[in-house]
Amino acid sequence: MKRVLCIVVWLALVTPATASDIAAICTQKGGRTASGETFSPEKLTAAHRTLPFGTMVRVTNLRNGRTVVVRINDRGPFNKGRVIDITPAAAKELSFSGLAPVTLTVVESVH
Numbered sequence: 001m002k003r004v005l006c007i008v009v010w011l012a013l014v015t016p017a018t019a020s021d022i023a024a025i026c027t028q029k030g031g032r033t034a035s036g037e038t039f040s041p042e043k044l045t046a047a048h049r050t051l052p053f054g055t056m057v058r059v060t061n062l063r064n065g066r067t068v069v070v071r072i073n074d075r076g077p078f079n080k081g082r083v084i085d086i087t088p089a090a091a092k093e094l095s096f097s098g099l100a101p102v103t104l105t106v107v108e109s110v111h
Contacts, residue, residue: 021083023059023102025091026076033074044093047074047085056108059086061094062101068093069107 026047028039035053037045046057055072068090077085084104086094094100 021102021104022081023061023084023086023091023094023096023100024077024079024082025088025097026074026085027088035073037073039074041088043087044068044070044090045073045087046070046090047076048072048083049075049077051106052110054110055106057084058105058107059084059090059094060103060105061096062103064095066094 026039026041028041031039033039033045033047046059048055048057051057051072053073056069057072058067058069060067068086070084070086070090074085077083082099084102091097091100094102
């Protein structure tokens, strides 16, 4: 049983997780994120409902193919149909404002 659990955990860490949905720009003004960090709109960070804090995620804008790697440091979004909230700096890298269809790929999991 222990061996099976180890294999399942290993597969979860080495298999890239993907999701395709809508990204939004976080418009928070100051304050702290759920991880305890100070929110900084100029950093490449994001909010996700379930990914562990510190996980690095490649976000691809499906409208133009642009990508950015962000670090998960907050929880959200809390609107149905949205899979990730990103900072204004990350949205600038992806060349969008408002909402955009995206694909997410975990590039580095936190152990």
